[in-house]
Amino acid sequence: MLINLLTLNLVSAIVCMAAFSFSAKAQQKKKQPNFIIIFADDLGYGDLSCYGHPTIKTPNLDKMTAEGMKFTQFYVAANVCTPSRAALLTGRLPVRNGMTGGSTVLFPNSAGGLPSSEVTIAEVLKEKGYQTAIIGKWHLGHLPQFLPAKQGFDYYFGIPYSNDMNGGKYPPLPLIKNEKTIEENPDQTTLTKRYTDEVINFIKNNRDKPFFLYYPNNFPHVPLFASKGFKGKSKRGLYGDVVEELDWSVGQILKTLKDLKIDNNTLVIFTSDNGPWLTQKEQGGSAGLLFEGKGSSWEGGTRVPMIARWSGVIKPNQTTAALATTMDLLPTIVKFSGAKLPSQELDGQDISAILKGEKENVRELVYYYSGTHLYAIRKGLWKAHFTTKSLYSKEPAAPHNPPLLFNLENDPSEKYDVSKKHPEMVEEMKKEFDRHTANMKVGPSNMEEKIK
Amino acid sequence: MLINLLTLNLVSAIVCMAAFSFSAKAQQKKKQPNFIIIFADDLGYGDLSCYGHPTIKTPNLDKMTAEGMKFTQFYVAANVCTPSRAALLTGRLPVRNGMTGGSTVLFPNSAGGLPSSEVTIAEVLKEKGYQTAIIGKWHLGHLPQFLPAKQGFDYYFGIPYSNDMNGGKYPPLPLIKNEKTIEENPDQTTLTKRYTDEVINFIKNNRDKPFFLYYPNNFPHVPLFASKGFKGKSKRGLYGDVVEELDWSVGQILKTLKDLKIDNNTLVIFTSDNGPWLTQKEQGGSAGLLFEGKGSSWEGGTRVPMIARWSGVIKPNQTTAALATTMDLLPTIVKFSGAKLPSQELDGQDISAILKGEKENVRELVYYYSGTHLYAIRKGLWKAHFTTKSLYSKEPAAPHNPPLLFNLENDPSEKYDVSKKHPEMVEEMKKEFDRHTANMKVGPSNMEEKIK
Numbered sequence: 001m002l003i004n005l006l007t008l009n010l011v012s013a014i015v016c017m018a019a020f021s022f023s024a025k026a027q028q029k030k031k032q033p034n035f036i037i038i039f040a041d042d043l044g045y046g047d048l049s050c051y052g053h054p055t056i057k058t059p060n061l062d063k064m065t066a067e068g069m070k071f072t073q074f075y076v077a078a079n080v081c082t083p084s085r086a087a088l089l090t091g092r093l094p095v096r097n098g099m100t101g102g103s104t105v106l107f108p109n110s111a112g113g114l115p116s117s118e119v120t121i122a123e124v125l126k127e128k129g130y131q132t133a134i135i136g137k138w139h140l141g142h143l144p145q146f147l148p149a150k151q152g153f154d155y156y157f158g159i160p161y162s163n164d165m166n167g168g169k170y171p172p173l174p175l176i177k178n179e180k181t182i183e184e185n186p187d188q189t190t191l192t193k194r195y196t197d198e199v200i201n202f203i204k205n206n207r208d209k210p211f212f213l214y215y216p217n218n219f220p221h222v223p224l225f226a227s228k229g230f231k232g233k234s235k236r237g238l239y240g241d242v243v244e245e246l247d248w249s250v251g252q253i254l255k256t257l258k259d260l261k262i263d264n265n266t267l268v269i270f271t272s273d274n275g276p277w278l279t280q281k282e283q284g285g286s287a288g289l290l291f292e293g294k295g296s297s298w299e300g301g302t303r304v305p306m307i308a309r310w311s312g313v314i315k316p317n318q319t320t321a322a323l324a325t326t327m328d329l330l331p332t333i334v335k336f337s338g339a340k341l342p343s344q345e346l347d348g349q350d351i352s353a354i355l356k357g358e359k360e361n362v363r364e365l366v367y368y369y370s371g372t373h374l375y376a377i378r379k380g381l382w383k384a385h386f387t388t389k390s391l392y393s394k395e396p397a398a399p400h401n402p403p404l405l406f407n408l409e410n411d412p413s414e415k416y417d418v419s420k421k422h423p424e425m426v427e428e429m430k431k432e433f434d435r436h437t438a439n440m441k442v443g444p445s446n447m448e449e450k451i452k
Numbered sequence: 453m454l455i456n457l458l459t460l461n462l463v464s465a466i467v468c469m470a471a472f473s474f475s476a477k478a479q480q481k482k483k484q485p486n487f488i489i490i491f492a493d494d495l496g497y498g499d500l501s502c503y504g505h506p507t508i509k510t511p512n513l514d515k516m517t518a519e520g521m522k523f524t525q526f527y528v529a530a531n532v533c534t535p536s537r538a539a540l541l542t543g544r545l546p547v548r549n550g551m552t553g554g555s556t557v558l559f560p561n562s563a564g565g566l567p568s569s570e571v572t573i574a575e576v577l578k579e580k581g582y583q584t585a586i587i588g589k590w591h592l593g594h595l596p597q598f599l600p601a602k603q604g605f606d607y608y609f610g611i612p613y614s615n616d617m618n619g620g621k622y623p624p625l626p627l628i629k630n631e632k633t634i635e636e637n638p639d640q641t642t643l644t645k646r647y648t649d650e651v652i653n654f655i656k657n658n659r660d661k662p663f664f665l666y667y668p669n670n671f672p673h674v675p676l677f678a679s680k681g682f683k684g685k686s687k688r689g690l691y692g693d694v695v696e697e698l699d700w701s702v703g704q705i706l707k708t709l710k711d712l713k714i715d716n717n718t719l720v721i722f723t724s725d726n727g728p729w730l731t732q733k734e735q736g737g738s739a740g741l742l743f744e745g746k747g748s749s750w751e752g753g754t755r756v757p758m759i760a761r762w763s764g765v766i767k768p769n770q771t772t773a774a775l776a777t778t779m780d781l782l783p784t785i786v787k788f789s790g791a792k793l794p795s796q797e798l799d800g801q802d803i804s805a806i807l808k809g810e811k812e813n814v815r816e817l818v819y820y821y822s823g824t825h826l827y828a829i830r831k832g833l834w835k836a837h838f839t840t841k842s843l844y845s846k847e848p849a850a851p852h853n854p855p856l857l858f859n860l861e862n863d864p865s866e867k868y869d870v871s872k873k874h875p876e877m878v879e880e881m882k883k884e885f886d887r888h889t890a891n892m893k894v895g896p897s898n899m900e901e902k903i904k
Binding site (some may be wrong): 025049050051052053054055057059062072073086233235236237239281286287288289316317319321346376407409410411412413415416 | 482498501502503504505506507511514518524525586687689691692733734738739740741769770771772833859861862863864865867868
């Protein structure tokens, strides 16, 4: 009887320990959050209903805003595609990581790509046991040695560069799965649907593991394509159709997270790689009240929509004017995941305190590069333009000495140069320019070499 | 015993009938909804957070949007103050009701005002036993025979014209209560607070009666003034401070309605009298992605924010691109209140079906007048400019034949003239122009005469 009781106690103790261990494991699992970054292509600051567009319907992104946080002063690190993507994934200014110089972006005949020495969000999270995938547009090198598999991604499905980079001297547009081309010139009207299927599958397959999903959709970059269910449906024409299908895709993702009951353990970020491609006229987007678009160092070039949602961590219905950039995502994800910061010099800053509502601001400075050249600097509410030139304008680059000075919080459309009213700020901004450029180690360009 | 029983039955029958009659009365009371129209002055399409402004915080209006319906293609009938207000209150184009011609708006030395033959929303509702008040800026005649009391308002408190119309040749700015000037040059920093107090008092005093409250705040018209609690608080400078105080005022109104449990019986409309006064630079607002502002027939002149809230009738979180105008408020209010339409020729159309979510659109045409001249017409998604000239530009009026043609749903910023691509629409719009102007009975101007 005594033995029996002891045995019973022992058994119950073991059961208890097992239960504890299981629960601790579940707890730990729960503590490793998932990360999803949805990256639109050429979507402007003014192109979503929740950012004021009158005729593009984006109910899912509007709802994401209502359930999360909308950023109104969020920037990408470059006003064109390739360097902007390099910056997002590495937390570094593109001028450091070789993704500037030589050409504005990588082309199908480019031999270069993001150097393997660069550490991406995917690599950082792999160290913590994350499953990683990219579904969509890579644009950081399409030769085998530069594909996503070489930068920490377990899985890749997508077009490796822009959806207009075919025809003429270029080969057919490849659709790549992992490291192999599985189709040429895929039907782009089905692209967002196929990407969405891939995204949903990846989430479902990894519902019990921590994952990082990077979903850079090729749209609304021209040429524009929407599927049957969306084509001709938007009041905003084909551009609107495409954005509304993208909005649908976001809705599918959020629905999947909720259905799987992992939305309270998943940070979802939605943003865009640069401003609208204005020279495409009706086929291009809108920067809303901001001046200029893609290819420009005016606000329309690099200030983009950004919505963050994480049920239980980010309070619903928040709007923040905090300064933040795509480069901040790497250190923020490192913070939330408990991963280790890479040893490379970072330009990103941890914005987890902003997301959690603990701080109003963490960042003071934003740099506006065009290629390897620093064109403008934002410091707090001030922005100084040292050079202005739009990639798509025929006007030559205009240097400004003293720089043009704008109070961006008061004058977001950059209409009223106040450099004469604030000579002290002009001096301070010049010092910032000198300080930044003197300390900058420009990485050797990996964008120049062409495939022979 | 029998008698007693009968008596008891009789008593209970009487009690029962009384209860029924009381309940029926309550029911009937409940069926007469209240109407509140909040009218900002010179607030632009892009000046609220929910319409995409990056640095003006408008949490109360954002919440009103989340609880109601946001209009993205809502127009006033004139691009300046006086005729816009006349149109809102009468449901008629200002060219009919004498509030055009002679001068752009009424000035302190004007002898005219809205003719007494014109029927206002207040007069229509008085017939149904409503309590009516206007708190704020009248601007439809400040001589005794033109004051609100002569147009169906039981109560008036406010400045009878624009807040900059003093100094120089003009008398001190009057603050009027009913028909008497109670102060001269009131402290404008306390104006929104005082208006709000008046508004709240009116609502509280009439909680058990059906009421119509018209609250045309004088701001953010320049000169800008904010109270201590708001001055210096906004990132957008003084203009932002003023809009944020206006947002606060709206929040107080909505809170009062909820506290009194009459928010499910009250239609609240928030809108603005015309686009932003761009020549005031940082002191003026923003039309967002729309071109131009106050005084112009480009979209920025007359397309304004509009938010409608009515708990239980308007579904939450709706965005509509329906065409609608301030002139539609009169017939819509008539519909909801069971009042009688005035016999005067109306330009407004009942939009109750849009508010209730039963129809997507009811209006097809929008007219852009500058004074007595028809400058442009919108028909569905098309807009034709027959003349372009901004009130504040030195450029002479530019007639266009053929008219400039824009697809406003596709190109809300009016960048791409498509008149050459769509000659059939150009012809149709010319016919609309002829049809409208041929049938228009221009009312004799009541804006010309000056006080001797």
